Amino acid sequence: MKLDAHIPSGPLEQKWTNYVEHVKLLSPANKRKHTVIIVGTGLAGASAAATMAELGYNIKAFCYQDSARRAHSIAAQGGINATKNYQYDGDSVWRLFYDTIKGGDFRGREANTYRLAELSSNIIDQCVAQGVPFAREYSGYLRNRSFGGALVSRTFYARGATGQQLLLGAYSALSRQVAAGKVELHPRTDLQDLVVVDGKARGIIVRNMVTGRLESYVADAVILATGGYVNVYYLSTNAMGSNATAIWRAYRRGAGFANPCYMQIHPTCIPHTGDYQSKLTLMSESLRNDGRIWVPRKKGDTRDPNSIPESERYYYLEEKYPAYGNMVPRDVASRNAKYLCDQGYGVGPTGRGVYLDFRDAIKRLGMDAIVERYGNLFDMYERITGENAYETPMRIYPAPHYSMGGLWVDYELMSTIPGLFVLGEANFSDHGANRLGASAMMQGLADGYFIIPNTIGQYLAGITQGDVTTDNDAFREAQDTVQKRMDRLISVNGTKTVDTFHRELGHIMWDDVGMSRNETGLKDAIKRIQELRAEFWENVRIPGDQHDINQELEKAARVADFLELGELIARDALARDESAGGHFREEHQTEGGEALRDDEHFQHVAVWEYTGEGSEPVRHIEPLEFEWVTPTQRSYK
């Protein structure tokens, strides 16, 4: 597997400008001759589809929901970063770049991360022009707030529904291109395989979720923007349908999978309650702007939190990290919460919770200000828990939230399969081993609005494509493979439901491949996942007909892939014998319990190559060179 990141030469600040100035261009007439498949209509996919259609390409866009507007980007709450420096608090492209590289524990690529910071401002301009109603000051200027891992205020937001507003902006741009006849939309379709012809990505096989029939689509290039895969933990903050199938099928067709073990466990989610639970609800990180996190100083203290005096409260983040306090990066906040709960300091019925307290903020700013800033989040909390967080502190606990890993891509966002591009959370690119808050949406939109529309031309202008139709052997073979897999799933007719298997996988992943990992646990997890996978294929029960709406079959195909991906995550975590960002190996920690990197041996991206059913995947590396910053031990003290 060849891993050339194709980083343009020249100084960091000029790489992207140079690239754009010298990139190969296609004439408008030639753009019209090209068809591009885009799977996913979230921030990354919808922005790419709209922009490329505006440029003249013919787009075929796919999503599994009934409408493009429902991609899981819709659920992002807190905000999106940009280096406008409207607050005049010392922000700059360099600072956002540095915060992001450092936040990722020096496991990201400098050139990509710098470009991301550079493009962030344009995103805000574009979204405002589309009618996104960002929060404003009384003066009419845009407003900002802070997010974790930063000392400046650079986050733009629309109440607690920033993702919804940004996605509806992209969806409206996409809808305009549908009306213009440049985008053909295929909702309710589930990607099941990638088709590679003569070494290049040329199409996809999908299952029509209404008729259950398999369909083939051909194009000159394929873009995957299918989101993250933390549903491998069963319970997470992702949507019920979020899945790894698209990128997993591409991996099996030869795309390298980078850093699968880098998982983000978000510190502020509503704690788990019972076995029937289907998902975990995020409480936006923006709450940490004003809420204070604490546990009682006494173990197993069951007193009403309001009756616990100040001296008996342990504001552990403020005490341990005076510089950043409650605004430390997510991995640090999550690990500290888990550690204290493991030690017996946790609160609530399960002991798996810490307090997020607004008492002092209400005193300082007044009730109205808190209602205005976070009202919808407090309402949501009350609906789920039945508790009023204005009166009694919220209880929060970490939950799987974001996958920093994904398909390996070069600077042009192309995977190791020529013609297959990957955008948004589905790629591995910009966040290293830990993503900072409010930067995923920035990345998805930078990828879709500003990067891919430039880089795809370079690819399409440089190749001559043979005439391929869906009658090609590669399409037939792929469709046949998918059909056999569907037949096999339906025919098992065992005794256990799909959810039962998914839940068991989630237990293994959370216990041994979760927030803290060690060699014994990881080895054991690999074995247990293999056993569970074998049992799945012997004993899963999927009722109903294949050629019909069949939600159990949809889930089963996804869980079957999670059962393979889970093992790869554990393998990657085992092979990365260091701690970095969200990947914490108990064997490697500082005296203070922080992640201890091993730059000498692990300053690289790990990229896995599929080698066939039952055969062990091969680990390749892309070395990370730091030319512009010096990796240091991350400190938020």
Add this chain to the structure above:
Amino acid sequence: MKLTLHIWRQKNPQDKGRFVTYHLDDADEDMSFLEMLDVLNQHLIEKGEEPVAFENDCREGICGMCGMMINGLAHGGMKGTTTCQLPLRHFKDGADITIEPWRSRAFPVMKDLIVDRSAFDRIIQAGGYISVNTGNAPDANTVLISRDTAELAMDYAECIGCGACVAACPNGASMLFMSAKIAHFSLLPQGQVEADKRVKAMVGQMQKEAFGACTNYTECEVACPKEISISAIARMNHDYLKAFWPGRAVGGGKHVA
């Protein structure tokens, strides 16, 4: 908790459909409504029956994918709450609950509780956007927007496209959904430019779909999980009048910008 559920089962659009009664003994008041249906479905699968098909995705009240009539009320009738966020503690132990799909000509039933809401997408495609190509935008602070205007635009922009307004309307009208988008855009200077064209195109598309007319029942506002105000409809009507008879609408209902 013990519950008796009367659920609409319909194999496909051709099937006539019927209510089937199920008894559930192991519900828990900490469950969400959809988690209760998950539990029922697990039991059905274990018994070799087909589970109840219903749509959902985010389970956070934001994607707009879930939605069903619960005891005759869209999303179950708890103020400002989608079906996925409806807690079971809203119901009494031993309750009888009737569950049906959205009932509206414009939203044909596909299977059990799943309906086809693609008419909403077509209304947006007709004009629910501001025509700006990527790369055209000036600096975001060039055009100032007062806080009140931005907040009001946001009130309308929060629509999740769930369709409860249509399902709750005795006429099956889509006014609240459509006007929420129109009001959001026409409040903003960026959206003003195309306001006339937009309202004509969206209303035109609505008339081609199977939605009914609005006769001011205001049931939509009550059912809306995002509590979108029917003042949106007045704003849309104002824009509509202005688009056809520019002279007539001057001053009438003009918003504060």
